[in-house]
Each structure stands twice: as C-alpha cells, then as structure tokens.
Amino acid sequence: MIVTIIDFIEDIPDKYYSHKTLESYFFIKLLKENGYSVNRNNILGIEDFIVIRLSQPNFFGGIIKQYKVNEIKKIIKSEAKIYFLANDPRIKLINYANVYKKRGCNITDEQVILFDNVIKNSTAIFSGQNYTKFHNNDLKSIHVNYFAYIFYNILQINKHNSDISLFSESYNYNYDFVYYGDNRGKYRHELLLKYIPKETNNIIIAYKKLNGNKKLKHNQLLKILNKCKTSLIISDKEHQKNVLTYRYYEVMMSNCFACIPFEYCNIDYAPKDNFISSNKDIEYIINNFDSKLIVNQNKFIETYLEQFSNLKIVL
Numbered sequence: 068m069i070v071t072i073i074d075f076i077e078d079i080p081d082k083y084y085s086h087k088t089l090e091s092y093f094f095i096k097l098l099k100e101n102g103y104s105v106n107r108n109n110i111l112g113i114e115d116f117i118v119i120r121l122s123q124p125n126f127f128g129g130i131i132k133q134y135k136v137n138e139i140k141k142i143i144k145s146e147a148k149i150y151f152l153a154n155d156p157r158i159k160l161i162n163y164a165n166v167y168k169k170r171g172c173n174i175t176d177e178q179v180i181l182f183d184n185v186i187k188n189s190t191a192i193f194s195g196q197n198y199t200k201f202h203n204n205d206l207k208s209i210h211v212n213y214f215a216y217i218f219y220n221i222l223q224i225n226k227h228n229s230d231i232s233l234f235s236e237s238y239n240y241n242y243d244f245v246y247y248g249d250n251r252g253k254y255r256h257e258l259l260l261k262y263i264p265k266e267t268n269n270i271i272i273a274y275k276k277l278n279g280n281k282k283l284k285h286n287q288l289l290k291i292l293n294k295c296k297t298s299l300i301i302s303d304k305e306h307q308k309n310v311l312t313y314r315y316y317e318v319m320m321s322n323c324f325a326c327i328p329f330e331y332c333n334i335d336y337a338p339k340d341n342f343i344s345s346n347k348d349i350e351y352i353i354n355n356f357d358s359k360l361i362v363n364q365n366k367f368i369e370t371y372l373e374q375f376s377n378l379k380i381v382l
Contacts, residue, residue, distance in 0.1 A: 069114040070098055070382065071106040071147070073138060075163040078108060079120065090154060091120070093217045101380050109134075110141040116382045117142060118192070119151040121158050136172045139164050143181035150382060153191040153208070154313070156198055157303070160186050192380075195311055211380050218316040219372040238322060238361065243353045245295035245323065247272035247279075247288065254304045262299055262328060262343070264350045270295065292321040296356050297349055300327050311336060319368040324352060324360050338367050 072095065079091045095105050106114060142149070143164070151160045164182035168174040191198045191208035194215075198208035244267050246259060256276060263269060263277075270291065271279035283291065292298060298318045318325040319337070326343045340360070343349055352360070 068103055068116065068382075069106060069111070070103045070116045070118060071108075071110055071114040072118045072120060073108055073110065073142070074120050075135060075138070076166075081107065089217055089221075090152070090213070093220055094118075094152065094213055096220070097211075097213060097216055097378060097380055100377075103382070108138075110138055110145060112141065112145070114145075114147045117145060117147045117149050119149065119160060119189070121151060121153065121160065131167060131170055131172055136167060136174065139167060139174060139182065140178065143178055143185060148382065149185055149189040150192050151189055153193045153198055156193065156195060159202065159206075160189055160191075162186065209381075212311065212375060212378070213380075214311065214313050214316055215372055215375040216378040218320060218368075219375045219378075222320065222369060222372060238358050239294065240296050240356075241268075241294040242270045242291075242296070243267035244269040244297050244299070244349060245272065245291065246274060246299045246301075247283075247291075248274055248301075250274060250276050251303055255301060258301045258328060258330070259299070262301070262326070262346050262349065264346045264353065267350060267353055289317075289321065292318065292323045295323045296353055297326050298323040299349070300325055301331070316368070316372075319364060322361050324356075324364060326352065336371070338363065 072091075080088050081091045081095055082088045095107075098105050103116075110117065153160075162179060162182050164174050164179045168176075168179055187205075189206075191206060192211050192213075193208050194211065194213050196210065198210075199206055244264050246263065246269075248255070250256075259274070259277065263271075271277045272288070272291065273279050273282045298321075300312075300315055300318055302312060302314070315325070315327075315337075325337070325341050326349050327337055327341050329342055329344050341364070343352075
C-alpha cells in the first residue's frame with residue numbers, strides 16, 4: 068500500500084541530523100518497516116493513504132510555489148484515507164486552503180469548504196496517550212508512540228557512533244539544574260517558580276521570563292544537558308498525567324537526571340525516583356547526587372524502549 072506524506076507550509080528534509088528532522092526521518096522508516104511504500108510531497112492520485120505533517124503558518128516568506136497550490140486541489144479530490152501527524156495535542160489540522168487563499172493564491176471559496184471536509188474526515192496519529200480529550204469535537208485518533216520508536220533507534224545508533232550520542236561517558240557537571248523551554252502561559256510559569264531550586268547553580272535556556280539564556284542549536288543543547296545534574300521536565304496543562312513527550316526521552320537518555328513533577332505522574336513510564344513534589348526534592352537530589360542515579364535511569368529507559376524495536380502502525 069502507498070502512503071504519501073505531504074507538508075503544506077514547509078518542506079521538512081527526511082534527514083538524520085537535527086531534532087527538527089528526526090521525526091520525519093524515523094516516521095518514514097517506521098512506515099517502510101511496516102510494509103508501506105512511501106511517496107513524498109507529491110500526491111499521486113493512486114495512494115491508499117495521505118499523511119499531512121503539521122507545520123504552523125506563523126511566517127513563511129517569498130512566493131508560495133504553484134505545486135503546493137496544486138496539492139491542495141489534489142487532496143480535496145483524493146479518495147485516499149487522510150491522516151495527520153499530531154506531535155502536540157494543542158495543534159490541530161488547519162485549513163491550508165484558507166491559508167493559501169488569504170495569501171492571494173488561486174483557491175476558491177468552494178475549495179476552502181472542501182478542505183474543511185478533509186479535516187473533518189481525517190485521523191490524528193498521536194504519540195501521547197489521548198489526543199481527542201484536548202478537543203471538543205469528533206476528531207478521530209490512533210495512538211502510535213513514535214517518540215519512543217525514535218529514541219529506541221537513536222539508542223542503537225549511539226552504540227555504533229559516539230558522535231551523535233545523547234549522553235557522554237564522563238560525568239563532568241558544570242551546573243546543578245537546567246530548565247529549557249519557551250515562554251508559555253501562567254500554568255507553566257507557576258510550576259517553574261514552584262520547582263526551581265533556590266540555592267543552586269542553575270541555567271535557564273530560552274525562557275526569557277526568568278532571564279533565560281538564548282536558544283541553542285540542538286547539538287549544543289544536548290552538550291549542556293550532559294553538564295547538568297538535574298533537569299526539570301514540565302509542559303503545559305494538557306500534558307498532565309502524560310510525560311511521554313519528546314523532551315522526556317531526550318532527558319532520560321542524557322547524563323542529566325530527569326525531575327518530573329507529580330502533576331505529570333504516570334508511574335508506568337518512569338522510575339519512582341524521578342518524580343518530585345517540591346524544589347526541596349530537587350535540592351536533595353543535587354546535594355546527594357550519585358552517578359548511580361544516571362546509570363539506573365539509562366538502564367530503565369533502555370529496557371523500556373526495547374519494546375518499541377518493532378513498533379506497529381496500521382493505517
């Protein structure tokens with residue numbers, strides 16, 4: 068069976084070299100391992116399935132290429148089953164026909180309405196536990212933990228190529244604590260104020276409300292993680308009871324001990340030692356830090372990820 072993967076705003080390379088392209092690279096690998104033939108960015112008209120990768124139209128300069136407009140016109144006529152890759156539960160499949168129309172492309176009002184039908188009949192492919200609970204509508208979804216699959220594969224690559232390892236073999240720490248993330252709403256900010264340890268050597272990255280350092284390229288960020296004893300894993304309110312985020316696996320596979328607030332507790336997916344209830348818990352970990360914590364964390368995540376070596380996806 069044929070799967071066409073399409074990006075309507077930004078063409079994301081299918082390469083293994085950054086966090087932005089990891090999802091693309093390994094999602095295609097997953098499909099091929101499950102017996103699908105994969106076609107990219109050109110709707111053929113004979114495919115069985117179309118997967119739309121979400122990319123937000125916050126800004127894109129220049130002229131929209133005509134072939135992108137043509138893909139809009141093809142998908143509203145397609146008889147293929149439509150999916151979209153939902154890597155964040157807050158982000159919905161948007162009406163790209165409407166986006167293009169507002170940008171002056173040759174898209175009619177009728178085609179905008181037809182794209183609404185594409186959205187209505189589509190199914191989300193979600194790595195977390197429950198996509199539909201975040202939306203008051205009838206969107207369908209399937210659960211495929213491809214984040215775990217990505218990091219299982221990274222783990223295997225690490226064993227043969229130390230240049231792209233998420234963690235190093237040495238434990239040379241420059242910082243006690245790290246938090247990295249963009250400014251978000253009140254909920255996340257209050258959690259940060261609650262959990263950041265007070266009398267420790269901290270580094271805040273990208274979170275400007277707390278005088279954070281500038282954003283880092285992904286490979287630089289991983290090096291910083293390996294120089295920090297503890298890292299706080301928090302997100303927005305919709306991720307409560309669900310720590311299965313990209314960042315969870317990223318930190319759990321580093322030399323940085325993952326501190327997960329009880330608000331996100333799902334004990335099936337992390338050792339009890341990783342859950343905290345106050346900044347005092349983090350301070351205790353820092354003051355009594357032992358590299359065995361990291362060894363045990365790495366062992367746990369390696370054992371946990373093993374079950375995703377042959378991940379199944381049925382479209």
